Amino acid sequence: MRAMDAATAASLAALIRKQRVAALGTLREGAPNVSLVTYLAAANFSCLRLRISRLAWHTQDLQCDAHVSLAIAQTDDGRADPQTLPRVTLRGSAAEMPEGDPAFAPLKAEWLARFPESAVTFELADFSFWSITLRDARFVAGLGRTYNLSPAELAHAARAGG
Amino acid sequence: MRAMDAATAASLAALIRKQRVAALGTLREGAPNVSLVTYLAAANFSCLRLRISRLAWHTQDLQCDAHVSLAIAQTDDGRADPQTLPRVTLRGSAAEMPEGDPAFAPLKAEWLARFPESAVTFELADFSFWSITLRDARFVAGLGRTYNLSPAELAHAARAGG
Numbered sequence: 001m002r003a004m005d006a007a008t009a010a011s012l013a014a015l016i017r018k019q020r021v022a023a024l025g026t027l028r029e030g031a032p033n034v035s036l037v038t039y040l041a042a043a044n045f046s047c048l049r050l051r052i053s054r055l056a057w058h059t060q061d062l063q064c065d066a067h068v069s070l071a072i073a074q075t076d077d078g079r080a081d082p083q084t085l086p087r088v089t090l091r092g093s094a095a096e097m098p099e100g101d102p103a104f105a106p107l108k109a110e111w112l113a114r115f116p117e118s119a120v121t122f123e124l125a126d127f128s129f130w131s132i133t134l135r136d137a138r139f140v141a142g143l144g145r146t147y148n149l150s151p152a153e154l155a156h157a158a159r160a161g162g
Numbered sequence: 163m164r165a166m167d168a169a170t171a172a173s174l175a176a177l178i179r180k181q182r183v184a185a186l187g188t189l190r191e192g193a194p195n196v197s198l199v200t201y202l203a204a205a206n207f208s209c210l211r212l213r214i215s216r217l218a219w220h221t222q223d224l225q226c227d228a229h230v231s232l233a234i235a236q237t238d239d240g241r242a243d244p245q246t247l248p249r250v251t252l253r254g255s256a257a258e259m260p261e262g263d264p265a266f267a268p269l270k271a272e273w274l275a276r277f278p279e280s281a282v283t284f285e286l287a288d289f290s291f292w293s294i295t296l297r298d299a300r301f302v303a304g305l306g307r308t309y310n311l312s313p314a315e316l317a318h319a320a321r322a323g324g
Contacts, residue, residue: 020244023185023233025194031229032187032194036249036302057300067193071185075237081279082182087198117243138219140198 004139004147006160012139012149013161015086016041016072020114022048025069026061033061039070040107040114045158046151048090048132049097051111051118055126066093068132081143089138097129104129166301166309168322174301174309175323177248178203178234182276184210187231188223195223201232202269202276207320208313210252210294211259213273213280217288228255230294243305251300259291266291 004012024037035058039048048070052059062068073087097104107129112119121127137149149157166174186199197220201210210232214221224230235249259266269291274281283289299311311319 019238021235021238021247023187023196023235025185025187025196025231027189027194031253032189032196032231033251033253034185034187034194034196034231034233035251035300036233036235036247038244069187069194069196071196071198073183073185073198076181076183082200082277083280085183085198089195089197091193091195115244118245138197 004141004149004153004157008139008141008145008147009157009160011086011141012088012157013045015074015088016045016157017161019072019074022070022072024050024058025071026058027065027067028057028061033057037070038115038118039072040111041158043158045134045154047092047134049107049111050094050130050132051115051121051127052130053121053124053126054128059130062094062096062130066095068092068094070132084143086142087140090132090134091136092132092134094130094132097131099128166303166311166315166319170301170303170307170309171319171322173248173303174250174319175207177236177250178207179323181234181236184232184234186212186220187233188220189227189229190219190223195219199232200277200280201234202273203320205320207296207316209254209296211269211273212256212292212294213277213283213289214292215283215286215288216290221292224256224258224292228257230254230256232294246305248304249302252294252296253298254294254296256292256294259293261290 022039025034070090074085139147184201232252236247301309
């Protein structure tokens, strides 16, 4: 598996930073379950943060099994071949962030700047932040351009992106 | 869980028919893995069809465990609250379609009409059709508008859609 050049690394960083919605795969009674979530990546791509409700299936799944996968794709622009749409699969482990965590206040500010309509979730007791620590990634930059990436390579892409 | 009215059923049918890309959740070494696939729904929504390569991780996953989940979402249009984007989670079982299957020729024609750029996959020995027989669905029509659907209700939505 080849290394990414600077332009490819920057395109991965732009994809992760520009999209707002990811497909989250959780384990539900031994089978995969995929749902849509909003997310915010840490600046260094070490983790993704979610703000989810304990009432949602995916949160209940995470409480039973921390293994998750997320796919982030460029939105379909109607191009002739949708197989050429850049997308990345991320895998990692989910952990709930306690409200007393020192990272809570800055993350809340960052989250509200990105998702102002979610302010109501900070009034509701069933919502909390979860952090997905990333173990690896698989970036499909285009047809036949697939890169398997370690956390160090993700961090490199985070620095390469503007 | 309330029943869908006709307009909601039609919006689900339009979502499944208009989108081209789904997030496919498979089981990989006991953990979820989410990747992007193009799909074509059967007219009656009994199943989704994929055309995938044996060289791809998701196909190798399906050969080990047939449980899958797919999420299909309206593309993010930049609206204030992305949580209001309609999306559906489908769950079911995957099975490879043998080339000798009588359904192969009409499906190939339908697939090429939808994805003309995929013609090359019919020249390659590693690609085949897989059919995902749907067991249930969870449709989020908007904020707080979630519907759990049986195969019969999916078939009803397929008829409701124009």
